[in-house]
Amino acid sequence: MPKSEAVTQVKQALLANAKRAYEIRLQTGNGGNLSGRIPGADQIIIKASGCSFDQCTADSLVTVTLNGEIVAGDGLPSRELATHLLIYKLRPNVQAVFHSHSPWAILCASLDDAIPTVTLHARSKLGRIPVLKLSGESTTANLPAIEALLTADPNLRAFVQERHGIFSFAHSIELARYNAELVEETAQIAWSMALREELALSPERDA
Numbered sequence: 033m034p035k036s037e038a039v040t041q042v043k044q045a046l047l048a049n050a051k052r053a054y055e056i057r058l059q060t061g062n063g064g065n066l067s068g069r070i071p072g073a074d075q076i077i078i079k080a081s082g083c084s085f086d087q088c089t090a091d092s093l094v095t096v097t098l099n100g101e102i103v104a105g106d107g108l109p110s111r112e113l114a115t116h117l118l119i120y121k122l123r124p125n126v127q128a129v130f131h132s133h134s135p136w137a138i139l140c141a142s143l144d145d146a147i148p149t150v151t152l153h154a155r156s157k158l159g160r161i162p163v164l165k166l167s168g169e170s171t172t173a174n175l176p177a178i179e180a181l182l183t184a185d186p187n188l189r190a191f192v193q194e195r196h197g198i199f200s201f202a203h204s205i206e207l208a209r210y211n212a213e214l215v216e217e218t219a220q221i222a223w224s225m226a227l228r229e230e231l232a233l234s235p236e237r238d239a
């Protein structure tokens with residue numbers, strides 16, 4: 033049984049970061065999800081399905097075991113629970129997972145094979161930002177590819193799934209959100225640079 037203070041701390045951190053992500057439009061509407069590991073217990077707390085980041089309360093969070101059994105909370109855990117659980121299984125040091133449907137990252141991931149780490153900050157903090165091509169529309173269809181990606185690169189901190197969004201993971205939910213922000217910012221800069229180059233090369237420019 034996890035200590036109640038630990039549970040409260042994880043919930044407060046998740047709610048604060050969900051609200052912040054919504055405020056800066058890293059996630060709009062009711063998409064996206066986030067979770068945190070409860071220290072000292074084989075359990076995580078994850079946002080319930082269908083709840084918007086800005087409307088989340090402690091009642092919109094669900095506690096599940098690392099095997100996916102619901103322990104506490106109303107509602108159903110996010111439909112991307114299986115992805116979160118896989119990341120926790122493959123990364124014992126990861127304490128939090130953040131996922132958002134951020135537009136610039138989705139744009140880049142849907143057209144390219146990686147988000148170019150065009151800034152020094154992105155290069156030093158993330159190293160690389162691979163794109164995961166969809167194996168299917170269901171969460172489970174994509175799990176083998178996610179496992180292969182994380183297994184191949186022990187230093188990976190984030191990836192973007194085409195036509196879907198960012199997944200980032202870290203030792204705290206704050207850092208996972210920061211990394212997701214950095215992915216989105218990097219995608220915006222990379223795409224803007226590519227567009228600038230395209231326009232500069234366009235014959236219409238001198239017409």
Ligand SMILES: [Zn+2]
Nearest residue numbers: 064112196197
């Ligand atoms: Zn999603």
